[in-house]
Amino acid sequence: MRRFDTAAAPHLPARGSVRGLMLEVQLALLPGLLMQSWFFGHGVLLQVLLAIGFGLGIEALCLRLRGRPLGPFLGDGSTVLAATLFALCLPPLAPWWMAAIGMLAAIGLAKHAYGGLGGNLFNPAMVGYAVVLLSFPLQASQWPGVSDTSHYGLIEALRVVMLGAAPATGWDALTAATPLDALRQLGGQGLTLGEMQADPRFAESGPGAWGWIASAHAVGGLWLLARRRIPWHAPAGLLGSVVLLSLLPWALDPDLHPSPMWHVATGATVLGAFFIVTDPVSGCASPRGRLLFGAGVGLLLLAIRRWGTYPDALAFAVLLMNCAAPMLDRYTRPRVYGAPR
Numbered sequence: 001m002r003r004f005d006t007a008a009a010p011h012l013p014a015r016g017s018v019r020g021l022m023l024e025v026q027l028a029l030l031p032g033l034l035m036q037s038w039f040f041g042h043g044v045l046l047q048v049l050l051a052i053g054f055g056l057g058i059e060a061l062c063l064r065l066r067g068r069p070l071g072p073f074l075g076d077g078s079t080v081l082a083a084t085l086f087a088l089c090l091p092p093l094a095p096w097w098m099a100a101i102g103m104l105a106a107i108g109l110a111k112h113a114y115g116g117l118g119g120n121l122f123n124p125a126m127v128g129y130a131v132v133l134l135s136f137p138l139q140a141s142q143w144p145g146v147s148d149t150s151h152y153g154l155i156e157a158l159r160v161v162m163l164g165a166a167p168a169t170g171w172d173a174l175t176a177a178t179p180l181d182a183l184r185q186l187g188g189q190g191l192t193l194g195e196m197q198a199d200p201r202f203a204e205s206g207p208g209a210w211g212w213i214a215s216a217h218a219v220g221g222l223w224l225l226a227r228r229r230i231p232w233h234a235p236a237g238l239l240g241s242v243v244l245l246s247l248l249p250w251a252l253d254p255d256l257h258p259s260p261m262w263h264v265a266t267g268a269t270v271l272g273a274f275f276i277v278t279d280p281v282s283g284c285a286s287p288r289g290r291l292l293f294g295a296g297v298g299l300l301l302l303a304i305r306r307w308g309t310y311p312d313a314l315a316f317a318v319l320l321m322n323c324a325a326p327m328l329d330r331y332t333r334p335r336v337y338g339a340p341r
Contacts, residue, residue, distance in 0.1 A: 018117070022077030024229050028220030029084055029275060035216035036088065039209040040144060042154040043092025046161055050096055051083035054103040062112040078117050082106055085125035085275060089268060089315070090132070091143045093160045098139060102128035122322045123282045126315040133315065143178055179207040179266045180311035183258065192255040207266060214270040221274025230278040233287050237294025238273045238301075239264060245302050263302065267312040272297065276314070282322045288332035289325070296321045 037044040059079045063070050086102055106128030114120040133140045159165040224230045242263050249257040263269060268276075277283060277294050284293045297317045304313030 018076045018078065021229060022081050024227065025224065025275065026077065026081055026084065028224045028229075029081075029088075029217075031220050032213055032217035032271065033084070033088065035213045039213065040092045041157060043144075043157040043161060044088075046154075046157055047087040047090050047092060047094060047099060048084055050099040050161075051087040051090075051103055052080050054100045055079045055083035055086075055107050058103055058107045059112075062108055062116075066112065066116070068116070073117070076117065079107060079111075082111075082124045082128075085271075086128045088271065089125075089129045091140065093142065093144060093157060094139055095164060096162050098132045098136060101135070102132045104128075105131040118281055120281055123276060123279050123318055126276065126318045130315040130319060133310065141178075141181065178312065179210055180305065184311045193258065194255065210267070211265040214265045217270045217274060221270070224274065224278075230274065231287070231290055233290035234277040234283060234294035234297075235273040237291040237296075238277055238298045239269070239294075241295040241298030242269060242302060245299060263305075267305075268314045269301065272301075272314045272318065276318055277321075282318075282325065284325050284328050284332070286329050286332045286334055288334075289328040292328050292332065293321055293325060296324065 033044070033048065056074060056079055059074060060070055063073055083103060083106075086106055087099065090098060090102075106124040110122050110124040110127035111117065111120050221230075221235065225232055225235070243260040246258070246260045246263045250259045273294070277297050284290045297314075300317035300320055301313055304316055305311055308316075310316065
């Protein structure tokens with residue numbers, strides 16, 4: 001017979017702690033973090049450590065200004081998780097001050113300006129990333145090529161990130177585009193997908209590496225689903241809408257439009273599906289609302305990728321749907337048992 005953990009009378013399901021949930025989500029991020037570090041070098045871990053350090057410092061300052069105790073809030077893991085998600089979106093060799101500015105926007109503005117954990121309207125990690133992306137588009141796009149990661153170690157990464165030192169000889173593709181950037185740049189020259197994939201600039205962007213990173217994030221996300229730490233509705237809505245909406249253009253003209261799996265496996269689509277749109281505070285609370293929330297993020301993601309300025313538009317799509325979350329909850333509220341239809 002299957003047993004269920006319950007609390008004291010009236011025997012509701014046992015409640016988990018915020019710290020425990022954040023720790024499990026952080027563990028689920030570990031495969032994707034390690035995979036991204038494997039392909040893009042020590043700078044990935046360096047950006048995570050910088051973001052966590054700045055995030056905790058800004059969190060402590062905001063708590064002091066608000067007269068709140070430091071221990072319970074600094075130890076709940078929410079800032080560490082937001083900082084990790086933010087850092088995974090940054091280029092591994094971005095200057096240190098981008099992490100500082102991003103965490104100031106994420107923790108100081110998006111979180112504490114709204115009252116702290118549980119009161120924020122917008123996803124803090126996406127607010128931080130959107131601020132640095134809009135303010136410093138050049139630095140936010142300088143990813144190393146996949147063949148360049150063998151040219152630098154931890155000390156070299158520290159010199160570039162902390163001191164702004166020039167890259168060592170051999171870093172020919174420091175400003176290599178991501179696959180989505182490469183697709184936009186080469187597509188603007190009137191090339192077909194086959195011609196783009198044959199271009200050396202496209203190969204240097206590492207589409208295969210991003211596919212492995214997305215697969216690692218999927219492993220962590222599926223683990224969270226299996227443990228029922230996140231609901232399935234928002235990930236299904238996002239991934240389902242991306243696949244369905246990109247299927248028809250690809251079927252009609254595969255020479256010009258990427259396949260649905262391309263849209264899923266590149267950029268931050270899978271990371272967003274399992275770790276960002278599942279945020280219980282800035283997302284929806286009702287099951288149908290979560291499904292529509294995820295579908296809306298997928299629709300906006302494809303629209304901005306196709307017609308917008310920024311190729312990987314996850315942050316903007318999430319923030320726009322954060323604005324719509326209260327309305328979605330209002331109109332998708334479950335019917336109370338026994339109430340008339």
